[in-house]
Amino acid sequence: PVLIAGIDKSRLKSIAKREAEAFAAARPKTKAALDADAGNYLDSVPMHWMKDWPMPFPMLVAKAEEARLTDIDGHEVDDFCLGDTGSMFGHSPAPVAQAIRKQARNGLTYMLPTEAALEAGRLLTKRFGDFKWQIATTATDANRFAIRVARAVTGKPKVLVFNGCYHGTVDDAMVELSDGQTITRPGLTGQVTDLTTLAACAEFNDLASVEAALKTGEIAAILTEPVMTNSCMVLPDPGFHDGLRKLATTYGALLIIDETHTISSGLGGYTGVHGLNPDIFVVGKCVAGGMPTAVWGLRPKLARDYIRYNAGRASGHSGMGTTLSANPMQFACLTANLAEVMTAKNYARMENGAERLYSGLKRVIEAHSAPWHVVRVGARVEFICAHGPLKNGTEAGKAHMPEVEATLHTSLLNRGCLIAPFHNMMLVSPVTKKRQIDRLIAAFDDILTELFA
Numbered sequence: 008p009v010l011i012a013g014i015d016k017s018r019l020k021s022i023a024k025r026e027a028e029a030f031a032a033a034r035p036k037t038k039a040a041l042d043a044d045a046g047n048y049l050d051s052v053p054m055h056w057m058k059d060w061p062m063p064f065p066m067l068v069a070k071a072e073e074a075r076l077t078d079i080d081g082h083e084v085d086d087f088c089l090g091d092t093g094s095m096f097g098h099s100p101a102p103v104a105q106a107i108r109k110q111a112r113n114g115l116t117y118m119l120p121t122e123a124a125l126e127a128g129r130l131l132t133k134r135f136g137d138f139k140w141q142i143a144t145t146a147t148d149a150n151r152f153a154i155r156v157a158r159a160v161t162g163k164p165k166v167l168v169f170n171g172c173y174h175g176t177v178d179d180a181m182v183e184l185s186d187g188q189t190i191t192r193p194g195l196t197g198q199v200t201d202l203t204t205l206a207a208c209a210e211f212n213d214l215a216s217v218e219a220a221l222k223t224g225e226i227a228a229i230l231t232e233p234v235m236t237n238s239c240m241v242l243p244d245p246g247f248h249d250g251l252r253k254l255a256t257t258y259g260a261l262l263i264i265d266e267t268h269t270i271s272s273g274l275g276g277y278t279g280v281h282g283l284n285p286d287i288f289v290v291g292k293c294v295a296g297g298m299p300t301a302v303w304g305l306r307p308k309l310a311r312d313y314i315r316y317n318a319g320r321a322s323g324h325s326g327m328g329t330t331l332s333a334n335p336m337q338f339a340c341l342t343a344n345l346a347e348v349m350t351a352k353n354y355a356r357m358e359n360g361a362e363r364l365y366s367g368l369k370r371v372i373e374a375h376s377a378p379w380h381v382v383r384v385g386a387r388v389e390f391i392c393a394h395g396p397l398k399n400g401t402e403a404g405k406a407h408m409p410e411v412e413a414t415l416h417t418s419l420l421n422r423g424c425l426i427a428p429f430h431n432m433m434l435v436s437p438v439t440k441k442r443q444i445d446r447l448i449a450a451f452d453d454i455l456t457e458l459f460a
């Protein structure tokens with residue numbers, strides 16, 4: 008038989024078909040509602056990523072509470088996707104929901120700060136370290152603005168990213184390696200400029216490839232996640248981050264650390280937990296408890312250099328900032344989330360639950376002798392349908408098994424467990440219950456029993 012990820016392909020196909028049919032059969036109301044009205048949207052979804060779920064059609068969510076979603080057909084599912092990190096602390100954390108209620112009657116946006124903005128600034132510095140902060144609405148924007156500052160201050164043209172990375176819909180980071188050469192990603196829509204004039208690509212965990220790029224003298228900044236989370240998860244080798252920091256300093260490039268996903272690591276993100284020392288710190292998604300908000304901060308010296316760069320230049324149209332950013336609702340949520348949700352106690356809960364999930368999935372994989380592995384970064388757990396550990400983006404790209412992953416996702420969902428699309432990622436929030444974790448492990452076991460029969 009033909010095997011993919013250790014599974015007989017024809018068996019996989021028949022299970023996939025049965026599970027897709029079971030999903031659809033259980034959701035007549037959803038199907039009818041989508042058939043009636045989804046056509047108003049481009050390709051029938053309000054945001055095209057919603058097409059990337061592996062089910063025959065998306066769920067229509069009626070209710071979200073803690074780490075649970077209910078769809079309009081009445082199916083309750085345990086949510087381990089949590090909005091792909093936006094809701095990592097659970098849906099509508101109570102302090103954030105309360106802050107929203109309070110701000111709701113006091114204006115939603117005025118392009119002026121509030122006292123809560125000052126409080127948020129204090130909390131950001133306390134939580135993430137000595138940076139001069141700016142507020143954006145998405146992590147994409149925060150990264151884009153960080154890159155702009157890096158180019159301004161260094162006068163160099165390129166950003167160095169890692170093969171297989173994702174930092175949002177930031178054009179400058181949309182390159183990859185092909186036969187060792189940086190190329191523009193072929194999937195990019197309507198791309199008309201040659202991105203290799205703006206970016207270079209190196210391999211994660213390969214300091215020699217980083218140094219080779221830096222030696223050109225063209226690199227304004229290295230932009231990286233502490234752990235590669237956007238293909239199959241790749242952990243940094245010991246010494247890799249130290250090496251990056253040293254190389255950046257040696258060659259006069261800035262180090263931008265994008266914590267948008269690795270904020271799962273613990274208090275202060277991976278940077279806080281592992282003592283990284285970025286020049287620019289970026290985090291988005293869950294930082295305000297799910298209210299669209301991102302923050303980026305510059306080290307004080309860099310902030311001074313940037314202010315100096317601006318002195319005497321024509322002002323206006325800096326290419327940074329958006330009209331609704333730094334609005335009072337964001338600050339109400341940011342303050343509530345930083346002070347009352349992103350706490351040591353909650354992170355300890357997440358860590359415990361994620362360790363339970365990690366070891367449970369590992370046990371199941373071993374019991375079935377599946378050629379797979381599991382990786383964890385704090386509250387973030389991922390099973391990978393290939394041997395590990397993975398070393399870099401090239402290996403991570405090859406470790407994707409789309410057919411297997413799609414079948415697993417739908418099968419898990421039919422057993423009441425939602426995991427993130429695009430990868431096999433699961434988040435454990437502070438309100439995720441032990442029994443939800445155990446149900447996911449049992450469902451995973453159930454499916455593997457069939458797949459590897």
Ligand code: PMP
Pocket residue numbers: 145146147148150173174175176232237265266267268291292
């Ligand atoms: N940085 C990282 C590491 C991400 O994974 C993402 C999105 N998955 C972003 C930035 C961009 O976030 P957003 O889509 O909210 O702009």
